[in-house]
Amino acid sequence: MIAVQHIGKSFGKLTVLDDISFEVNNPGIFAVLGPNGSGKTTFLKILLGMVIPETGKMLFDGKDISRSFKYRNKIGYLPQVAQFPDNLTVVEIINMIKNIRQQPAHSEQLISLFGLAKSLDKKLGTLSGGTRQKVNIVLTFMFDNPVIVLDEPTAGLDPVSLIKLKDLIQQEKNAGKIILITSHIMGLVEELADEIIFLLEGQIFFKGTLEDLKSKTGSEDLEHSIATILEP
Amino acid sequence: MIKILKYSFSDLIRSRWSYIYLVFYLILGFSLLFLNNDLSKAIITLMNIIVVLTPMIGTIFGVMYFYNSREFTELLLAQPVRRSRIFLGQYLGISISLALSLTMGLGIPFLIYGIFQSPEIFNFLMLLVSGTFLTFIFVALSINIALFNTNKIKGFGYAILMWLFFAVIYDGLFLISLVVFNDYPLDNLALTASFLNPIDLSRIMILLKLDISALLGYTGALFQKFFGTGTGLLSSIAMLLIWVMIPIFTMVKKSERKDF
Numbered sequence: 001m002i003a004v005q006h007i008g009k010s011f012g013k014l015t016v017l018d019d020i021s022f023e024v025n026n027p028g029i030f031a032v033l034g035p036n037g038s039g040k041t042t043f044l045k046i047l048l049g050m051v052i053p054e055t056g057k058m059l060f061d062g063k064d065i066s067r068s069f070k071y072r073n074k075i076g077y078l079p080q081v082a083q084f085p086d087n088l089t090v091v092e093i094i095n096m097i098k099n100i101r102q103q104p105a106h107s108e109q110l111i112s113l114f115g116l117a118k119s120l121d122k123k124l125g126t127l128s129g130g131t132r133q134k135v136n137i138v139l140t141f142m143f144d145n146p147v148i149v150l151d152e153p154t155a156g157l158d159p160v161s162l163i164k165l166k167d168l169i170q171q172e173k174n175a176g177k178i179i180l181i182t183s184h185i186m187g188l189v190e191e192l193a194d195e196i197i198f199l200l201e202g203q204i205f206f207k208g209t210l211e212d213l214k215s216k217t218g219s220e221d222l223e224h225s226i227a228t229i230l231e232p
Numbered sequence: 233m234i235k236i237l238k239y240s241f242s243d244l245i246r247s248r249w250s251y252i253y254l255v256f257y258l259i260l261g262f263s264l265l266f267l268n269n270d271l272s273k274a275i276i277t278l279m280n281i282i283v284v285l286t287p288m289i290g291t292i293f294g295v296m297y298f299y300n301s302r303e304f305t306e307l308l309l310a311q312p313v314r315r316s317r318i319f320l321g322q323y324l325g326i327s328i329s330l331a332l333s334l335t336m337g338l339g340i341p342f343l344i345y346g347i348f349q350s351p352e353i354f355n356f357l358m359l360l361v362s363g364t365f366l367t368f369i370f371v372a373l374s375i376n377i378a379l380f381n382t383n384k385i386k387g388f389g390y391a392i393l394m395w396l397f398f399a400v401i402y403d404g405l406f407l408i409s410l411v412v413f414n415d416y417p418l419d420n421l422a423l424t425a426s427f428l429n430p431i432d433l434s435r436i437m438i439l440l441k442l443d444i445s446a447l448l449g450y451t452g453a454l455f456q457k458f459f460g461t462g463t464g465l466l467s468s469i470a471m472l473l474i475w476v477m478i479p480i481f482t483m484v485k486k487s488e489r490k491d492f
Contacts, residue, residue, distance in 0.1 A: 050309045051491040069314050077310035083303030085243035096239045100311050
């Protein structure tokens with residue numbers, strides 16, 4: 001489904017990604033981990049065509065994504081920072097994305113799940129960060145996309161919504177989807193991820209299951225394995 | 233593109249600044265007309281304000297909107313839409329909402345005053361046309377600056393400098409060069425110089441239409457001598473169109489290569 005072939009990208013002198021290659025074919029939850037500035041977000045943005053790689057190419061469904069935009073019909077993306085035009089209302093933004101994508105959507109379910117019904121007519125500029133993140137989640141999950149990309153999905157969420165989000169992610173996984181997720185909250189990763197892709201200094205340091213990583217580093221949990229990698 | 237235009241337009245039209253801009257023109261229009269009671273004088277005063285103010289507001293709104301909607305633009309970029317459509321849609325949204333504030337803000341007082349019964353109607357329309365052109369030109373230029381500068385402060389600084397250059401510095405440099413090269417024939421230089429500044433160009437265009445030779449100035453007089461009124465008008469409109477197209481073209485080109 002997704003094939004990454006020798007992707008490289010640098011911003012000025014800083015090399016963010018250096019000749020990365022791997023493939024994701026089977027459904028499941030893939031956690032892209034790494035310290036700050038290790039190129040996680042850049043990688044996800046290359047997949048979405050927002051950042052243009054200097055070397056290598058990204059294949060989606062066997063087709064090169066450069067200069068193409070239709071493939072994004074099959075990807076749901078939850079960006080890191082939820083920010084919308086201040087003067088539009090929640091309903092308007094949901095309708096706008098529906099209108100742009102022209103796909104069947106099930107927004108009502110999600111709106112009631114996250115208790116957004118009473119905020120529907122409020123302007124986005126007046127919402128709190130957590131509520132905005134909920135709107136963001138509705139926008140991402142309301143379509144039936146085979147691939148879902150989540151960049152720090154838990155930012156600003158209260159514990160109740162966090163549980164709901166986790167259930168949602170599990171449901172999508174059970175529906176046979178590929179979910180790419182980045183997070184700094186190791187508990188979440190441990191709970192959800194089937195496979196871990198660990199980026200370090202622009203390269204793939206480790207790719208495999210949680211158990212592999214633990215046995216490789218000889219630690220009991222993910223937090224400590226990662227600490228061992230970063231500060232041996 | 234139309235969808236994105238629609239939403240950024242409806243976002244902007246509800247913003248406080250659009251209202252302030254509209255109310256400003258309303259007050260300006262009413263006070264000029266009803267205190268002065270002279271249509272052509274009001275139009276000349278308005279021209280002097282519009283050729284400076286519309287570029288400034290266009291510039292500031294352009295950069296501000298671009299930087300403020302950065303995250304939202306990212307969300308749009310993740311949708312199955314062509315990049316050029318996103319930026320063209322946002323550009324048209326800003327420009328049209330600003331041009332609408334201008335047209336309504338001045339149109340309402342002039343309508344009430346009875347512009348349709350006056351022969352000045354075409355001069356007034358010319359004023360609105362050139363204000364609209366200047367809005368479209370300077371919004372496009374400022375979005376270009378924002379696209380080329382990721383740093384907000386830098387981008388804002390360059391945008392203001394750009395406006396200052398066209399509105400003030402350009403004329404100063406031009407006058408200095410006229411004084412310094414006094415001994416040489418300067419007609420062609422002067423003509424070219426006025427073509428290269430959209431603000432000068434629209435000022436000349438309105439004055440040609442108003443047919444007030446006393447206000448034309450050196451370049452305006454040359455313009456009239458060179459082209460005559462009719463061709464002068466047409467060629468300045470053509471040049472303003474080119475001034476809109478070039479920044480739109482570079483905006484689309486740059487947006488396709490940029491990382492977000």
